[in-house]
Amino acid sequence: MPLEVSLWGWLITGAVIAVVIVVDLLAGRGRRPSSLQAGVWVGVYLTLAVAFGVGLWLVAGVEVAVQFFAGYLTEYSLSVDNLFVFGVIMTAFAVPAAQQARVLLIGIAAALVLRGLFILAGAAAIDRFSATFYVFGAFLIFTAVQLVRHHGVQPDIARNPVLRLAARLLPTTPDYHGAAWSVRVDGRRLLTPMATVIVAIAVCDVMFALDSIPAIFGLTQEPYLVFTANAFALMGLRQLYFLLGGLLDRLIYLSYGLALILAFIGVKLITQAAHDTFPQIPQIPVWLSLAVIITILVATTSASLVASRRTRASDTDRVPPDVTSPR
Known part of the structure; x- marks a missing residue:
């Protein structure tokens, strides 16, 4: 049964999200949050997402809630991977520490707007063209292969054609003001x-939306759930960036996990589209998708932390003792 959300429901949801973002901006005032502050804010955003999912459970039923949580976990995991690229951008452009929080917040707010436009376009394409699921599924599988192929390779921001064109056409000062x-x-x-x-x-936000939006449409075709899952996944990323800090570099297998998730959802989209033509092809239920996503995220995160701990331990063992010669 389709989820029916009135215009007022959309407006209230959008207003609440806008208020949360404004409060976040005013609370931070562009300053780099401490680890404690970042942890508190991340906890607040996670609590809001869980409370929203529980509210959906009570109002619309368990199936809608499961779709939201599956979409939220997928978008959140993809967004965490995006933090790697944000870190590369901060380093490449030598962004002052005092401005990093502001840059992240503006970038995340822009991502929310861009993803909203992509959601509208994706929903319209699904309504008009039955083959959209095949296209989305094939694209997600292709993206999964690319993630594995380019694992461990940092993106070269300087070679981006849009930025190179902007550098040639727009006069820019050499220093920050x-x-x-x-x-x-x-x-x-x-x-x-x-x-x-x-x-x-x-x-980068546009590039991120190209894989995240098809991925969540593989879990739910409800535009309201797609939008809210993206919104909750993006909110709190600024604080998460500062909370994780060096931990991002230790999640060495996260790209493999995301590749598995994208490939799984790609297969789900293709089988779902094929089921309409060939009913004997089974569909993958959303609860199974949620279980697969959680299992992959837990396994890849745990394996990453164990491997990083072993690497640090072996590096420590190889460091020669500090022997000073007698005077």
């Missing part, structure tokens, strides 16, 4: 590196 996106120098209005960083984040 606080949080300003542009400054006036000798009567000329020049952009600052901050504007380039925001463009880089936005370009």
Whole structure:
């Protein structure tokens, strides 16, 4: 049974999300949060997501709640992987520590808007073209293969064609000027590196949406669930970035886990589309998808932390003792 959400329901949901983002911005004031502050905010956002899912359970039933949680976990895991790229961008453009929180918040807010547009486009395509599921499924499987092939290879931000074109066409100052996106120098209005960083984040957000939106449509075709799962997954990423810190580098098998999840959902999309033509082809239930996603995330995270701990231990064993010669 389709989930029916009134216009008021959409408006209230959008307003609540907007208020949370504004409160986040005002609370941070662009400052880098401490580990304690970041942990508290991440906990708040996780609690809000769980409470929303429980509310869906009570109002719309268990099937809708399972679809939301499956979509939320998938989008959240993909968003955590995006933090790797955010870190690369921060390093490549030498973003001052004082501005990193602001850059992340603006980038995540832009991602929410862009994903909203992609959701509308995806929902319209599904309504009009029955073959959309085949396209989405094939694209997710292709993305999974690419993740495995390029595992451990950092993206080269400097070679991005959009950023290279912007660097040639737009005059930019060599230094940052606080949080300003542009400054006036000798009567000329020049952009600052901050504007380039925001463009880089936005370009990456578009690329992220290309795999995350088809992935969640493989779990639910309800636009409301797709949007809210994305919104809850994106909120709190700024604090999570600072909370995890060096832990991101230790999640060495996360890309493999995400590749498995994307490939699984791709197969689910294709079998779901084929089921309409060939009813004898079984469909993969959403509860099984949720179980597979949780199992893969737990297994890859645990394996990553164990492997990283062994690597650090072996590196420590190889360090020669500090022997000082007698005077």
